[in-house]
Amino acid sequence: MLTKLPYILILSAMVLTSCGSSDDPGCFVSDINFTNLESAFDCENTENLLEINLQDTFTLINTQADFEGQTSGPCAPEIDFENFTLIIGKQSLANGNSSISYDYTNDCATNSNTLNVTFNQNATTEAPNITYHILSPKIEEGTMVEVIIEINNS
Numbered sequence: 280m281l282t283k284l285p286y287i288l289i290l291s292a293m294v295l296t297s298c299g300s301s302d303d304p305g306c307f308v309s310d311i312n313f314t315n316l317e318s319a320f321d322c323e324n325t326e327n328l329l330e331i332n333l334q335d336t337f338t339l340i341n342t343q344a345d346f347e348g349q350t351s352g353p354c355a356p357e358i359d360f361e362n363f364t365l366i367i368g369k370q371s372l373a374n375g376n377s378s379i380s381y382d383y384t385n386d387c388a389t390n391s392n393t394l395n396v397t398f399n400q401n402a403t404t405e406a407p408n409i410t411y412h413i414l415s416p417k418i419e420e421g422t423m424v425e426v427i428i429e430i431n432n433s
Contacts, residue, residue: 306387313383313413322354326379329354329367329410337368337411337426339418358414366394367412370428375403377433379411391423400432 316322316329329352331338340346342360350367358365382395396411418424 308384308386311383311385311392311416313381313415315413316354316356319414320354320356322356325352325354325412326376326409327407328352329412331367331369331410333367333369334408335369335371337366339424340365340367341418360417362417363414364416364418365412366415366424366426367410368396368426369408369410370396370398371406371408372398372400372430373406374432375401375405376407376409377401379409381411381413383413383415389423390421391425392418394424394426395429396426397429397431400430402433 316325322329329350331350338349340349340360341364343358346358346360346365347355376398378399380397380399382397383392384395385392392415394413394415398409398411
């Protein structure tokens, strides 16, 4: 039995340092390609015209029935939900919005996707409630999704 102990210790060390660790060189944060309703379906001004009953939060939509039941507006495409997940949210802003930019990444060590949404503001006095969204490649069950909001006032 004592001769097997070194092998068990080595095997245990290998399991503990496999791709579940952020120190593993084969496991890293990577960009995820995504699209949106404007690019994929020629929708216009979804920031203001695509409505969803949310306030300063987001949701994931994985079926056409959920999309039709939770959203309204002139943009109502048939989305391929077998291959895509819609990440959609609303954000209240203190002043006008000039643009929105997105950065979307996956961290294999934590099995999580992070969507960074940056609102680039202007000096107008309107206080909009803006819809943001991306069409992500289908998000696997068990994958955590985090949305981080940044507001840049100019």
